[in-house]
Amino acid sequence: MTERTITDLQVKMKAVSTIPQDMQTQIFFDMCEFGRRLYMQTEQERFPNKNKVTIMRDYYLARGNH
Amino acid sequence: MVTIEGDHFMSTPFFQAFVEIITLFEELESNHNLPYMLIGGILTPIYAESRQTQDVDVLAHIQVNENNKNVLINTFEKLKFQPVLSWRDTFLDWKSLKYIQFFDRTGLVKIDLILLDPSYKGKNIREKMKILTFYNRVRISIQGTDCWATSKEDFILSKLVYGGYQDYKDALACWIRYNQELDTKYLERNAINLQIEQEFKYILQMIPADKAFPGE
Numbered sequence: 001m002t003e004r005t006i007t008d009l010q011v012k013m014k015a016v017s018t019i020p021q022d023m024q025t026q027i028f029f030d031m032c033e034f035g036r037r038l039y040m041q042t043e044q045e046r047f048p049n050k051n052k053v054t055i056m057r058d059y060y061l062a063r064g065n066h
Numbered sequence: 067m068v069t070i071e072g073d074h075f076m077s078t079p080f081f082q083a084f085v086e087i088i089t090l091f092e093e094l095e096s097n098h099n100l101p102y103m104l105i106g107g108i109l110t111p112i113y114a115e116s117r118q119t120q121d122v123d124v125l126a127h128i129q130v131n132e133n134n135k136n137v138l139i140n141t142f143e144k145l146k147f148q149p150v151l152s153w154r155d156t157f158l159d160w161k162s163l164k165y166i167q168f169f170d171r172t173g174l175v176k177i178d179l180i181l182l183d184p185s186y187k188g189k190n191i192r193e194k195m196k197i198l199t200f201y202n203r204v205r206i207s208i209q210g211t212d213c214w215a216t217s218k219e220d221f222i223l224s225k226l227v228y229g230g231y232q233d234y235k236d237a238l239a240c241w242i243r244y245n246q247e248l249d250t251k252y253l254e255r256n257a258i259n260l261q262i263e264q265e266f267k268y269i270l271q272m273i274p275a276d277k278a279f280p281g282e
Binding site for chain 1: 078079080081084110111112115116118119120121150169172173174175176208209210238239242243272274276
């Protein structure tokens with residue numbers, strides 16, 4: 001299991017190094033945006049009266065100062 | 067169904083916020099001699115394994131005084147950054163906390179601004195690490211936006227100093243990704259200085275995070 005985890009990471013990093021850096025950062029920003037929207041959608045369904053800014057501020061508050 | 071609308075990520079609030087954050091810190095550095103560098107999760111697509119983050123961490127050499135406080139507030143307001151509550155509250159404990167938090171123009175992206183005290187002579191490893199890494203900062207480009215960032219070696223060291231499960235994973239990914247081009251002697255020397263020899267040994271041996279941090 002341990003060897004498998006490291007091998008997976010090595011293969012992943014090798015694959016990543018073949019992708020142009022701009023594409024990697026593009027995927028990163030897309031991923032962050034997707035995560036934020038998914039969270040926002042879930043929270044808006046739970047709390048329809050909360051606006052986007054309040055949702056994000058509550059999110060940061062819940063995470064603490066990490 | 068959640069989708070990324072529009073034809074490009076460059077229209078997303080997170081990317082726009084990133085560009086505005088860099089504009090802010092470039093202005094503070096060039097106009098007010100307050101140097102900065104990016105640290106943390108925002109660097110994972112370049113240095114390690116991309117992972118989601120919702121905030122931007124910045125380390126800056128800003129002395130805690132009234133003049134710098136006014137410079138910061140004026141620049142934040144000019145560029146439409148937002149306080150968590152008020153700017154007065156933001157700076158209430160900045161001397162003891164050594165960081166401040168605020169939001170981008172949209173109020174959706176949080177910026178953690180960590181303050182560097184170069185005159186620090188104490189034994190706190192995190193403070194020592196900030197000083198060590200800051201003066202090795204490097205110029206990088208993220209989607210055409212030039213900015214200052216911590217170096218790859220210092221990315222690993224600082225992750226090991228912070229010592230969490232995710233931090234270790236980031237450090238390990240960076241080590242595996244850039245193994246051949248990293249300054250190993252620098253890493254070894256400073257792992258001793260920063261009292262993270264054991265953690266660095268785990269990295270050298272490529273011990274997975276779940277084994278290095280059992281139970282986390």
